[in-house]
Amino acid sequence: MKDPKRVSACLFCRIVARELPADIVYEDAEVLSFRDIRPKYPVHLLVVPKVHLAGVADLQVEHEPLAGKLLRIGAHLARREGIANSGFRLLTNEGPDAGQVVHHLHLHVLGGESLRGL
Numbered sequence: 001m002k003d004p005k006r007v008s009a010c011l012f013c014r015i016v017a018r019e020l021p022a023d024i025v026y027e028d029a030e031v032l033s034f035r036d037i038r039p040k041y042p043v044h045l046l047v048v049p050k051v052h053l054a055g056v057a058d059l060q061v062e063h064e065p066l067a068g069k070l071l072r073i074g075a076h077l078a079r080r081e082g083i084a085n086s087g088f089r090l091l092t093n094e095g096p097d098a099g100q101v102v103h104h105l106h107l108h109v110l111g112g113e114s115l116r117g118l
């Protein structure tokens, strides 16, 4: 069934709907994860909610379980990618100063080498 809140022009909504290809590594009823098309690190995954939220600033109280789940799945995927012991970073960009390019909430899962400091 199509998500009524889906935004037809949104890149990640289109990946969720399988209208665009992606290297998908995880899926459940609420969350999809796929490899970043321009990886900055040996492991660079994106974890997205299937529902369209423009970014972390769009989260409402009712999204708290979903927000927690994104973190849990991010850590789960880091373990599955073999980077949990060496260390990894979960981050999300919000707005222009943070360099947000895709306006569909997503968590970057980064690792596989020493990460540059923030």
Ligand code: DGP
Binding pocket: 011, 022, 023, 034, 035, 036, 037, 038, 046, 092, 093, 099, 100, 101, 102, 103
């Ligand atoms: P951000 O700056 O946080 O909005 O990062 C967006 C990320 O999305 C960026 O690292 C590149 C990635 N990306 C952009 N377009 C695509 C796409 O079509 N497929 C995949 N897999 N990743 C994409």
